[in-house]
Amino acid sequence: MRTRRTVGKTDSRRGARPVVTGAASVLLSMGMGMGMALPAGTAHAVGTGTRTAADTAPRIDLKVLVVDDGGPSVEAIRSTLDAAGTPYTRVDLTDPARQKIDDAFLADTVDGRARAKYQGIVLPDDNPFGGSSAEMAALAGYEKRFGIRQVDAYTYARPAVGLNVPADSGYAGTLDGKTAQVTPAGATGSFGYLRKNVPFEDNDPNVNESYGYISTPLAQQPDGASYTTLLDAPIPGGTGRGSLIGQYNHDGRSELVVTFVANQYQAQYRLVSRGIVEWLTQGVHLGASRNYFAVHVDDMFASDDRWDTKLKCTPGDVDCPGNPTPEHPALRMTAADAQYAKQWSQSHHLPLDFAFNGVGSVEYRSEHGGLPDPLLQQLTADQKSFRWINHTYTHAFLGCVQNTTVVPWKCATDAAGKTQWVSGRNISDEINTNRAWAAREGLAVDNDELITGEHSGLKMLPQQTQDNPELGPVLAKSGVAWIGSDTSREPQQRLVGPALTVPRYPMNVFYNAGTAQEETDEYNWLYTKKSDGGSGTCENSKVTTCLPKPLDVKTGFGTYITPLETRIALGHVLANDPRPHFMHQSNLSEERIGYKVLENVLSDYAGLFADNTPVVNLRMRDIGTELSKRAAWNAALAAGKVTAYRIGNAVTVTAPAGVQTLATLPDGTLQGGTAFGAAYAGSRWAWAAPAAGQGTLDFTLPAGSTPVLHKHGGAAAPVQAPAAALPVPRGVSHPVPYGPAATARR
Structure with missing residues (x-):
């Protein structure tokens, strides 16, 4: 036939839970919609009693705060959280009526226990609020008090983030076609899932598709501060290497300093996205990601x-x-x-x-x-x-x-x-x-x-x-x-x-090609202009573009079509x-x-x-099941029907009946006394459901996985001056297609 x-x-081508025990256990139904800006809820205590030293540990809700300026770097992180099923609250800096960030927005007290409402903070840069900002001061104090980490999605290399300015010993400019590398410190930390290289895309030589600052850490950091490079690259025109992603510890706070801009579709971002989220959440979060x-x-x-x-x-x-x-x-x-x-x-x-x-x-x-x-x-x-x-x-x-x-x-x-x-x-x-x-x-x-x-x-x-x-x-x-x-x-x-x-x-x-020449001939027909011998359909199409010239039918499949289709599929x-x-x-x-x-x-x-x-x-059925579970999980998050928090090394999750919980936790985590989940990328992940007759899930984290906390009160955490507005090339704000048959990046 x-x-x-x-x-x-x-069809053959592109058209383009056991209940927490203890006198202070609390189950709070809080807004956990993905990408929804939700008001802070009011906590209701359940029971009181005599506390032990362990009972003084704060409750940290498993939700991220994303402060969004509308730029591609924050959007990229949001897309990663969305795809993984990791809940977050979004504060839109472009909205005049937005929620203001203050102490009450960030934390409160539940049954006498301090509660941190967000387990991590994503900012567009190291300070997007302006000079003498009360909002930035509130964030800095919150991070110091609860051991919460901050990601600077795209910031300028400068002493305020532990780096020399690029003009002194680094580089500022396009990174198209360059290759960064995970450092030994990155490999032993949150980026250990990468082999080493992180290549930057260069799909169109006529369009700048990236921009960044490659800079060296300060030789003399402020007292108590340190900068650890996690992803670096050679400094053009020099002999050394400089940071593109690094961890800056200072004043009781920890920032992930990212000094390049990327959009959600670019390979360089997708390669490091897992590490950014794992670093931010300290390896404990709802949602999961696999390749x-x-x-x-x-x-x-x-x-x-x-x-x-x-x-x-x-x-x-x-x-x-x-x-x-x-x-x-x-x-x-x-x-x-x-x-x-x-x-x-x-x-x-x-x-x-x-x-x-x-x-x-x-x-x-x-x-x-x-x-x-x-x-x-x-x-x-x-x-x-x-x-x-x-x-x-x-x-x-x-x-x-x-x-x-x-x-x-x-x-x-x-x-x-x-x-x-x-x-x-x-x-x-x-x-x-x-x-x-x-x-x-x-x-x-x-x-x-x-x-x-x-x-x-x-x-x-x-x-x-x-x-x-x-x-x-x-x-x-x-x-x-x-x-x-x-x-x-x-x-x-x-x-x-x-x-x-x-x-x-x-x-x-x-489907109708059995040889490379047949494939290339048809490709030329579809994606070249009439004046170049093609069908010309690409000239008036909204979903394709035209090749600048026909491919060589003898070599085009290997030199152009195969690499292009590889990039699309790998994406x-x-x-x-x-x-x-x-x-x-x-x-x-x-x-x-x-x-x-x-x-x-x-x-x-x-x-x-x-x-x-x-x-x-x-197999097909398992893919369908995965998609179906994700849909149910995301719907529960969007409806605010999921509660999740950690107290010390204990994690508690409550979700609607019939909805399985998706979580990523450190290796060594226990669920009901047995090892949790399956190993992947240095962590454990699983879809989990409560035991029969139970309404919540309990996990026990391994020793050493609790954030470092600082006593409340004392000197406020210092706040650096605002970062300058940074270049965003058109090739980042408007994703560059891989090729004529892939105008829509996915």
Whole structure:
């Protein structure tokens, strides 16, 4: 069976708890919305009694305070907290009616116990409030009193933050294309998940995409102060190295001094973002972050029509004349390709998910005199090396009935003008016939996962503005819980009948290309101007741009397309994004060009991350479950229904019934007397739920994980003068695309 495309091939390329014991235990329902500026609540005490020395430890709520000036650096940190499910309160400095920061906003007393309302402070720079600011003084005193840390998201290198000014012994300017490194101090601290190098992006030589200050620490720090560089870089024009991120301890306070600006999409920020949050929260926080990479290979057992380099279209598609010819046969994997897939998957420790269409094997036998299908034989023998997903029997379009007499196609209508839909019976046949075929061939498949051909049945703009109403009921009857969708159309998970979607990233390795030259020829056609021999569609597109000139068809795939697709996919991996990527079986046939991109992603990743931070590879159902849990967790946070705090080495979390808690805690943390969670990036993480009959979660942190506290009262913590306004290049405020097919950074 040839897999025909009727949607313009949009699926193959980018369109762009045990209750706390003790007399002073308190459960406070506080606002913990992600990114919501919430008023301070009133605490209500529960019980009093005789205190021990341990009972005098303050309560520190597990929530971050983000003071936002609207700049990209603070926005980047907010995006990291959002993605992880880490709650924060935002104070918008651009809002004249904003909440003022004072002692009452930051702390209060609960049942006689001091309460710090925020476990960490994010500021745009080391002092965004102006000279003699009462707000900055309140923050400084709060940090000193409770041992709370402060991140300066982007600040000028100067003595007030423990550094020499760049003009004396450093550098100020663009950092495009430069490579920073984690220092030994950073590697033994919050940045130990990185192998060493932190490269700065340089996507467009005509646009400045970064700016920063590389500066050396003061040779003579003020009394009691110290500066420890955690990320450094060579000083251009010099022989030494200077700080880009460092820890400045002074006056009983601790600041993370970041002297470069970045946006949330840039690789240099995504690489250090975990370390910034872990440093800020001292390794104890709600939410979690991991690096995910899963790859679905669609159309297994089927064949895919081949791009014609002369016609500049794909014979067999509705928008291309003719059918495949012996000179341009359809693309289908061989038994040797299947053997290679097994070897590759095992050697790269990346199981592939095969979405299969059984009719392709049936047609192969019919076309070869009833002889067995070697591809089926090989993959059945090696089936445990892969994961298998029902992709429907014939890859039929399951949305509206298509009128393909016009280009682009449109939904057929009846005499009354109503949309005609593919019937529920036909949808059911596609699902169940594929299951029955797999069972006959001895192929083990999980029936709760489904990917329809071209994600059909789901709404597909502009032609089909709603789901096929027959789809949801069939999914219910068929026991389908997870259905694949396309992130370029619908990036968020949603319900379809009883099933939840699993959005998938299309990789720009085209379904109709089996060789590098075919891929490059089609790429040129799509992304070059008419005057350069291309289709010209990029000239008036809102989602793509044009190449400055056509790629060399002999070298373009290796020198341009592969690196570009690697950067795009790796960007998703670094974004705590579990959504899978997908390509097609044709890309694992002939020249096997799909592996080139996958190998680059894995190789680049291995060069950036330490062994304690492996790529997380999940099957489709587990990805869907992760997305679903996150949605429930984030909804609970936004509704203010989560309470979390630490008192000494005890952490208590309360969440709504049925909502699992996501947390990251230090290695050595116990939950109910046993080790908490799973190891990742030097910490422990888990989705956790209370024991039966309990309403709260209790964790016991290891010794040495309690913040250093200072006695209340005494001299106020000194406050430095405000930082100057700093340069923000256009390439930071307006993210620079990776390439013509990736104008929207994600």
